[in-house]
Amino acid sequence: MDFVYGPGKNHLFVPGPVNIPEPVIRAMNRNNEDYRSPAIPALTKTLLEDVKKIFKTTSGTPFLIPTTGTGAWESALTNTLSPGDRIVSFLIGQFSLLWIDQQQRLNFRVDVIESEWGRGADLDALASKLEADRSHTIKAVCIVHNETATGVTNDLAAVRKLLDGYRHPALVLVDGVSSICAIDFRMDEWGVDVALTGSQKALSMPTGMGIVCASPKAMEAAKTAKSVRVFFDWNDYLKFYKLGTFWPYTPSIQLLYGLRTALDLLFEEGLDNVIARHSRLGKATRLAVEAWGLKNCTQREDWFSDTVTAVVVPPYINSADVVKRAWTRYNLSLGLGLNKVAGKVFRIGHLGNLNEAFHFNPCRLSGLRLNTVGTWD
Numbered sequence: 001m002d003f004v005y006g007p008g009k010n011h012l013f014v015p016g017p018v019n020i021p022e023p024v025i026r027a028m029n030r031n032n033e034d035y036r037s038p039a040i041p042a043l044t045k046t047l048l049e050d051v052k053k054i055f056k057t058t059s060g061t062p063f064l065i066p067t068t069g070t071g072a073w074e075s076a077l078t079n080t081l082s083p084g085d086r087i088v089s090f091l092i093g094q095f096s097l098l099w100i101d102q103q104q105r106l107n108f109r110v111d112v113i114e115s116e117w118g119r120g121a122d123l124d125a126l127a128s129k130l131e132a133d134r135s136h137t138i139k140a141v142c143i144v145h146n147e148t149a150t151g152v153t154n155d156l157a158a159v160r161k162l163l164d165g166y167r168h169p170a171l172v173l174v175d176g177v178s179s180i181c182a183i184d185f186r187m188d189e190w191g192v193d194v195a196l197t198g199s200q201k202a203l204s205m206p207t208g209m210g211i212v213c214a215s216p217k218a219m220e221a222a223k224t225a226k227s228v229r230v231f232f233d234w235n236d237y238l239k240f241y242k243l244g245t246f247w248p249y250t251p252s253i254q255l256l257y258g259l260r261t262a263l264d265l266l267f268e269e270g271l272d273n274v275i276a277r278h279s280r281l282g283k284a285t286r287l288a289v290e291a292w293g294l295k296n297c298t299q300r301e302d303w304f305s306d307t308v309t310a311v312v313v314p315p316y317i318n319s320a321d322v323v324k325r326a327w328t329r330y331n332l333s334l335g336l337g338l339n340k341v342a343g344k345v346f347r348i349g350h351l352g353n354l355n356e357a358f359h360f361n362p363c364r365l366s367g368l369r370l371n372t373v374g375t376w377d
């Protein structure tokens, strides 16, 4: 029998929003405060300093913006580029597609490098474009570090190596929405110019904060970038940074306290340990998928994602039915297949506030087999 809402606790295994740790929930359970009081600027100062650690940068300038990942994208693009600028962008799944759509709607000239969904960014194609671009008309390379729709992680160090190899000055703008705080990310070492994430992913907070970090080169580009920007203008933030009051508009007091606790938890565990935990959970999930006799949508091992696994179902099953059954029978939330892979894959999120015992819920199904009606025998 199906239920509208299955019995028992909900097991949230979509690849964001993710489970929020109790200490973060408690830290946010508070009244509003005057954000011009001395307390909020003092808190913000520590947040801006500490948030750099999740990007592994010492030279970056961070911005905490009331928005989601989509707004963080827009902030990265409009602050560093001008309409008509040529950019190269990789299309490997639904989120890179949506970012490209935004890039085109913001009037950039986008060279799209498309790969089959389940494959990573085509770096050979990037190499050809860089090789041909002697006059440096390409102003930026945009890449989604971890494509949440297909469970593919791209090699950012390789992108940097290519740009350096061709001595190409293009900015590197990276969507780290489903990687940062879970998958190894090194902004300074990899020469990333703008990195961004959203609070509801591996930071394990509620949705509503876009966290963007800009390299000195990106900050320089922002001085001449002509894209129209108002709400996302970094200059408005910088004015208030100088004043020591930090906020050009009203911040969410609750999210600021939530971020403080979320960062404290990550640092207490140790960022490298957090990344190692995600690597274990990713591997466990892939082993479970193998034990089910099912295939990973990700076509190559070096692209395997440690935050999300897209599982390919047999052709006689609609993956949306699997997701529906998981929800109605087990109160288990799995991710749907999106766009090109709709009906073909379901996604298991394994990021953020999770441990092996918690993760055991979807993985314990590893002893079972998916049957023809999309449930497990």
Ligand SMILES: Cc1ncc(COP(=O)(O)O)c(C=O)c1O
Pocket (backbone or CB within 6 Å): 016, 068, 069, 070, 071, 095, 144, 146, 147, 148, 149, 175, 176, 177, 178, 198
């Ligand atoms: C990789 C990636 N980028 C961007 C987004 C868009 O973020 P948001 O839904 O917070 O706007 C998502 C959302 O899942 C994502 O997974």
